[in-house]
Amino acid sequence: MTNKQIIIAAIKARPGIRTPELVEETSIDNPQSYIALEIDRGEILVDKVASELGGRHINTYRINPENPPDETLNPRQRVVKARVAAPATEAAFSAALSSRGDLHISDGRKTIQLSPSQTAGLIAYLDRINVDQVMKAAGIA
Structure with missing residues (x-):
């Protein structure tokens, strides 16, 4: 706790x-x-x-019984309007790995930021699979 x-x-x-x-x-x-x-x-x-x-x-x-604190201590969520954007192209894809181990992946519309431990988990997962076989089965390779 x-x-x-x-x-x-x-x-x-x-x-x-x-x-x-x-x-x-x-x-x-x-x-x-x-x-x-x-x-x-x-x-x-x-x-x-x-x-x-x-x-x-x-x-x-x-x-306060009418407004108790969040037991999980999660941040309060905000509702925001989604913006309409043009469809992402493959050229808009980017990935950046910082020297601290943070990984940022973006498709032009959305960005995912992974912590060093999440990045290590993703890399370990990708190392365990045969990407060439998966892509060939998907008809991409």
Whole structure:
């Protein structure tokens, strides 16, 4: 689990948990910095309460039941209009392998970016197959 997931789980388990208790339970210093976006989006609610010892107020945290944070912590999806483009030609195809191992493949309309580990997996897969036989069977070779 990430620090953010640990903090959200602790808040869910103990609504109204205070900052010092959250730090003690999770062993994560400055937990609010990990959940700042969830607080800004109103998914985690923050209330200030007086300290038992006096002095500064302390934050308490609880999950907003009407707008809870995403359990999987996936980014929120945006809906965008697809643009209409001319059909891609073979001349528009490009592939680029960076020195870090990132692979970018584009057909002029769409681009795929693979991480170094995904690139290694793709290359290992292609190494295991006989491309000439596959292309001949497809009637291309």
